[in-house]
Amino acid sequence: MRYLKENTQTALAQLATYLTMHNLTISCAESCTGGGLAYAFTSLPGSSIWFKHSVVTYSNEAKQIMVGVTDTTLKQYGAVSEQTVAEMAHGVVHQVGANIGISISGIAGPDGGSAEKPVGTVWFGFVLNGISHTRKMYFVGDREAVRLQAIEYAIEQIVELLPIRN
Numbered sequence: 001m002r003y004l005k006e007n008t009q010t011a012l013a014q015l016a017t018y019l020t021m022h023n024l025t026i027s028c029a030e031s032c033t034g035g036g037l038a039y040a041f042t043s044l045p046g047s048s049i050w051f052k053h054s055v056v057t058y059s060n061e062a063k064q065i066m067v068g069v070t071d072t073t074l075k076q077y078g079a080v081s082e083q084t085v086a087e088m089a090h091g092v093v094h095q096v097g098a099n100i101g102i103s104i105s106g107i108a109g110p111d112g113g114s115a116e117k118p119v120g121t122v123w124f125g126f127v128l129n130g131i132s133h134t135r136k137m138y139f140v141g142d143r144e145a146v147r148l149q150a151i152e153y154a155i156e157q158i159v160e161l162l163p164i165r166n
Helices: 006-021 036-042 060-067 071-077 082-096 143-161
Strands: 026-030 051-056 100-106 121-128 131-138
Touching (some): 026 060, 026 082, 036 143, 082 131, 131 143
Antiparallel strands (some): 121 131
């Protein structure tokens, strides 16, 4: 993937090797990245061995229907929240029986931000062995830059969470 930073390309290759060697699968539920993470995964030959499933859950309705985010969660915390990405990641794992789930929901801009959640706010959910890990990041730049940084962060973070670089 020429558009990914070199260290992200390395992390992606490490992830693919690790998942293949350990017979693990990964799935993702994406909102603001619109399938960009799935695109990065499938850029690698042989990704069908370890990449199981992806859903783009851009709307709140899609988050509810496709990955089981509750109406209560969306009303209480919003689509861009720790609670929502945790439910998204668990939901995508549950839907297809993947070993690992990644979810992304954020505000890529140029509008849609608020004082509490400015443009560039992105939440990530990771499910490994049934355990949820969430992260919040703030990225700068235009819409494309925020989305790309979110994709890169998701790849780099899952590599950090798995025992790959030890």
